[in-house]
Amino acid sequence: MTILTHHRPILAALAVAAGIALSPAAHAGAIDTRADVLHVTLTPTCGCCGAWAELAEAHGFEVEITVIEDYVAMKEAGDVPEALWSCHTASIGGYTVEGHVPFAAIDQLLALRPDVTGISVPGMPVGSPGMGEDPNASYEVIAFGGAAGDGALFHRVGD
Numbered sequence: 124m125t126i127l128t129h130h131r132p133i134l135a136a137l138a139v140a141a142g143i144a145l146s147p148a149a150h151a152g153a154i155d156t157r158a159d160v161l162h163v164t165l166t167p168t169c170g171c172c173g174a175w176a177e178l179a180e181a182h183g184f185e186v187e188i189t190v191i192e193d194y195v196a197m198k199e200a201g202d203v204p205e206a207l208w209s210c211h212t213a214s215i216g217g218y219t220v221e222g223h224v225p226f227a228a229i230d231q232l233l234a235l236r237p238d239v240t241g242i243s244v245p246g247m248p249v250g251s252p253g254m255g256e257d258p259n260a261s262y263e264v265i266a267f268g269g270a271a272g273d274g275a276l277f278h279r280v281g282d
Contacts, residue, residue, distance in 0.1 A: 161220070161229075164189045164197045165211040172211035175223055175253030182226040184215070204267055207243040207274060218242070219268075223251035228264040228278040240268025242277050251280070 161184040165172035173188075180186045191197055198205070201212040201219035209222025216233050219241030232242055243265050244251055250260020261281030265274045 160185045160187055161213055161215045162187045162189065163211055163213040164191060164200070166190065166192065166194055166197075169210050171223070171247065171253045175211065178252045178256075179213075179226060179229075184226075184229075202240050202268055203243060204273055207245045207265055207267055209243060209245055210247055214241075221245075223247060223253050224264055225252055225278070225280055231278060237266065237271075237277075238269040239266040239271045239277075242266050243274075 161176075161179050163172065163176045163179070163186060165176075165188065167190050176186050176188055197212045198208050198221075201214065201221065203212060203219060203221045207221055211222065213220040213224075215229065216236075218232055218239070220229055220232075221241060221243035222245065224242055224244050228242060232239075244262060245265065247254055248260065248262040249255055250257030251262060259281065262279075263276055264278035264280070265271075266277035267274050271277070
């Protein structure tokens with residue numbers, strides 16, 4: 124896992140605690156078009172976001188993390204509608220992935236390549252990846268932008 128940031132002092136402490144090496148590069152907010160790298164942007168106080176990134180890496184994604192202070196800029200960079208905001212914003216293969224999206228939905232997104240800006244799990248539902256992973260959890264993944272407009276069901280977990 125690579126961490127990229129403009130806030131190296133804050134990240135240095137986080138990286139040491141997590142045993143992660145810091146990259147000297149600085150990157151914030153750009154959408155990553157490489158289909159093999161999941162670029163996760165989060166704020167320095169978000170622990171569940173780091174848990175989601177670790178699960179993404181265990182799922183097989185190469186993960187790069189950028190830590191920024193500006194929560195709103197992170198959402199705007201991913202063109203995420205405010206009603207679909209969650210805690211972290213990621214990008215992969217030219218798509219935005221907002222929040223605690225299950226990895227099966229990301230795999231589906233990359234396989235189908237729909238005409239959308241991205242997918243989101245709004246809020247922080249209990250049981251979603253990084254939020255306890257309850258096998259009985261029930262929540263929806265919403266596609267947005269492009270053919271999905273302001274939001275359309277993309278993937279359902281549970282019920």
